[in-house]
Amino acid sequence: MTMSPVRTGQGAQHATRDSRTPRKKSRAGRQMTARWPSYVVLIITAVAFIAPFYYTIVIASRSNAQMNQVPPPLIPGGELWNNFAAAWNTPQANIPKALVNSLMVSTTVTVGTVFFGTLAGFAFAKLRFTGRNALFGFTIGTMMIPPTLGVIPLYILMANLHWTDQLQSVILPTVVTAFGVFFMRQALVEALPDELVEAGRVDGASAFRIFWSIVLPIARPAMAVLAMLTFMTSWNDFFWPIIALTSNNPTVQVALNNLGGGYVPDHSIIMAGTLLCTLPLIVIFLFLGRQIVGGIMQGAVKG
Amino acid sequence: MTTSSSTHRLAPQPPPGRPAASARPERSAWRQRLSRWDTKASPYAFVSPFLLLFLGFGIFPLIYTAYMSLYNYRLGGTKTWAGLGNFTWLFQDQFFWNALKNTVTLGIISTVPQLLIALGLAHVLNYQLRARNFYRVTMLMPYATSVAAATLVFSQLFGRDYGLINWMLGLVGVNHIDWQNGSWSGQVAIAIIVTWRWTGYNALIYLAGMQSISQDLYEAAAIDGASRWRQFTNVTLPGLRPTILFTIVVSTIGATQLFGEPYLFSGGGQQAYNGGASHQYQTLSLYMYQQGWQYLQLGRAAAVAWATLLLVVVFVVLNLAIARMRDRTPKLPTTAAAEEVAR
Numbered sequence: 239m240t241m242s243p244v245r246t247g248q249g250a251q252h253a254t255r256d257s258r259t260p261r262k263k264s265r266a267g268r269q270m271t272a273r274w275p276s277y278v279v280l281i282i283t284a285v286a287f288i289a290p291f292y293y294t295i296v297i298a299s300r301s302n303a304q305m306n307q308v309p310p311p312l313i314p315g316g317e318l319w320n321n322f323a324a325a326w327n328t329p330q331a332n333i334p335k336a337l338v339n340s341l342m343v344s345t346t347v348t349v350g351t352v353f354f355g356t357l358a359g360f361a362f363a364k365l366r367f368t369g370r371n372a373l374f375g376f377t378i379g380t381m382m383i384p385p386t387l388g389v390i391p392l393y394i395l396m397a398n399l400h401w402t403d404q405l406q407s408v409i410l411p412t413v414v415t416a417f418g419v420f421f422m423r424q425a426l427v428e429a430l431p432d433e434l435v436e437a438g439r440v441d442g443a444s445a446f447r448i449f450w451s452i453v454l455p456i457a458r459p460a461m462a463v464l465a466m467l468t469f470m471t472s473w474n475d476f477f478w479p480i481i482a483l484t485s486n487n488p489t490v491q492v493a494l495n496n497l498g499g500g501y502v503p504d505h506s507i508i509m510a511g512t513l514l515c516t517l518p519l520i521v522i523f524l525f526l527g528r529q530i531v532g533g534i535m536q537g538a539v540k541g
Numbered sequence: 542m543t544t545s546s547s548t549h550r551l552a553p554q555p556p557p558g559r560p561a562a563s564a565r566p567e568r569s570a571w572r573q574r575l576s577r578w579d580t581k582a583s584p585y586a587f588v589s590p591f592l593l594l595f596l597g598f599g600i601f602p603l604i605y606t607a608y609m610s611l612y613n614y615r616l617g618g619t620k621t622w623a624g625l626g627n628f629t630w631l632f633q634d635q636f637f638w639n640a641l642k643n644t645v646t647l648g649i650i651s652t653v654p655q656l657l658i659a660l661g662l663a664h665v666l667n668y669q670l671r672a673r674n675f676y677r678v679t680m681l682m683p684y685a686t687s688v689a690a691a692t693l694v695f696s697q698l699f700g701r702d703y704g705l706i707n708w709m710l711g712l713v714g715v716n717h718i719d720w721q722n723g724s725w726s727g728q729v730a731i732a733i734i735v736t737w738r739w740t741g742y743n744a745l746i747y748l749a750g751m752q753s754i755s756q757d758l759y760e761a762a763a764i765d766g767a768s769r770w771r772q773f774t775n776v777t778l779p780g781l782r783p784t785i786l787f788t789i790v791v792s793t794i795g796a797t798q799l800f801g802e803p804y805l806f807s808g809g810g811q812q813a814y815n816g817g818a819s820h821q822y823q824t825l826s827l828y829m830y831q832q833g834w835q836y837l838q839l840g841r842a843a844a845v846a847w848a849t850l851l852l853v854v855v856f857v858v859l860n861l862a863i864a865r866m867r868d869r870t871p872k873l874p875t876t877a878a879a880e881e882v883a884r
Binding site: 270271272276277279280283284286287288290291293294297305306307308309310354355357358360361362365366367370373377380382383384385386387388389390391392393394395410411413414415416419439442444445446449470473474476477481490491494495497498499500501505508509512515516519520523527528530531534535536 | 572576579580581583584585586587588590591592594595598599600601602603605606609661662665666668669670674675676677678679680681682683685686687688689690691692693694695696697698702703704705708737741742745746748749752759769790794797798800801805808809810813826830833834839842843846847849850853857
């Protein structure tokens with residue numbers, strides 16, 4: 239599922255309803271209040287969504303022998319640090335290197351996607367040039383084609399460049415995305431008044447100057463949302479990295495694949511490694527969860 | 542590219558040793574030309590980094606896949622013309638049909654419940670709630686989890702002898718199920734993993750759609766004495782149609798790409814390539830991966846990729862056609878009633 243980061247909707251064509259939003263907000267007080275069955279439903283689902291995380295901790299903090307019991311243990315034990323150490327030192331997984339690599343890959347991909355996406359998104363949203371509509375149509379037209387279908391030539395290309403097992407092989411294919419361009423264009427069409435661009439031009443600013451001094455500050459909130467989504471997607475990318483990289487130079491998903499791929503018989507260690515590789519993202523999510531939720535919902539309506 | 546703006550700032554002050562009168566028009570003419578050039582060329586400069594990288598690493602491989610599917614192409618070996626040989630081989634391979642069947646069944650049993658649950662959840666989330674952000678963030682946590690992490694945990698939960706799920710089923714008298722090796726049970730387990738990861742995300746998309754439905758419609762419906770359920774079927778659902786269509790299209794495309802879940806759920810080794818001990822959950826992506834990276838038959842793998850793309854197109858066209866058909870049917874009770882309410 240290496241789909242575009244948020245599967246936002248050009249299908250969700252209620253952008254036209256935006257005009258109603260302020261009115262609706264002022265009426266929010268009249269929104270129906272939930273009755274108790276709603277809370278029951280929500281709490282059951284919340285438990286179902288959280289339970290696997292909790293159980294990861296349970297397994298990761300117990301020994302393998304403790305896990306092979308009936309009934310299975312339901313509360314965490316005291317082996318967490320030992321299992322962390324064992325996972326950390328499993329050579330087939332190479333988790334320390336994987337964490338560093340993933341941080342580098344995801345950061346580079348995020349910076350590239352956001353910057354080039356904003357640059358191109360601005361051009362598509364506010365600048366007039368021959369072929370603009372055709373190029374933009376082409377961009378969104380290809381958005382729905384799953385990129386996994388191109389992995390075979392991509393692999394040959396990387397092999398010919400002697401780039402397999404090197405980080406650029408996973409960075410370059412995702413450092414720009416059609417989704418990023420689409421997302422930033424939609425954001426700028428709405429947020430950036432034409433007059434502002436015109437004023438900059440009258441003042442004699444170059445197009446790049448206009449981009450740098452006028453567009454970027456206005457685009458910042460949308461850029462932040464795109465950055466969070468891109469980082470998450472890049473960190474979790476699975477299919478292409480396991481083709482392009484090996485355990486010599488893995489990202490965290492490659493490490494997890496090797497950890498769970500049958501070399502390591504100890505489930506507790508596998509879960510401890512999973513926890514190590516997922517933790518950075520979970521921490522980000524705990525801090526920025528609300529913004530990410532907002533971004534996805536915004537994207538769904540604006541798209 | 543900041544040159545023109547710096548000339549702009551300098552322009553009012555003529556450089557020393559030169560008569561201001563002659564310098565000015567000359568400079569401004571040059572500046573004008575520069576600025577005109579800037580206006581014309583900049584848009585292309587702005588879109589070109591994206592376009593070049595996108596064409597090189599996104600579009601070119603897709604097209605080249607078509608070319609490759611016409612060759613016998615062995616990884617690290619020879620390349621000979623095959624014509625449609627890869628495709629005829631494919632259509633005679635039982636495992637291709639098996640993978641196609643698995644992709645379709647897995648797609649249905651993971652997408653349909655997922656979207657239905659998401660719709661219900663969004664409806665509940667749309668009420669005024671205490672701790673509303675808590676629920677929303679919780680809904681999205683599985684989406685933030687990687688396929689690999691999710692599948693590895695669920696493999697434990699679905700363990701045959703010591704897994705939590707079998708133990709809980711045992712409490713209500715169900716015998717141990719071999720999720721990993723059973724055929725239908727394996728598919729169900731994988732569908733549950735997919736559903737777990739994507740339901741909350743889709744619920745939020747639906748919620749966003751619901752919030753853009755005018756509150757007036759609900760008030761009008763309430764005045765007409767419509768129950769909450771009637772409001773849901775007659776106001777919410779029609780208003781949500783474009784969003785629902787979108788999620789269906791995207792989820793079906795996602796379903797054709799299913800790879801990580803069956804790959805890791807099988808437990809690794811040969812079973813991972815096969816998608817379970819008896820190929821019981823080998824999807825098209827997994828089959829493509831096996832052709833390419835286990836058998837090193839890249840031409841065949843490319844043919845699988847194109848067959849998958851065809852499947853995607855068929856799915857999308859089918860969805861859109863069904864949607865259009867419903868558009869043309871004027872007397873569907875739901876839409877008609879909603880229009881009545883809207884009036």
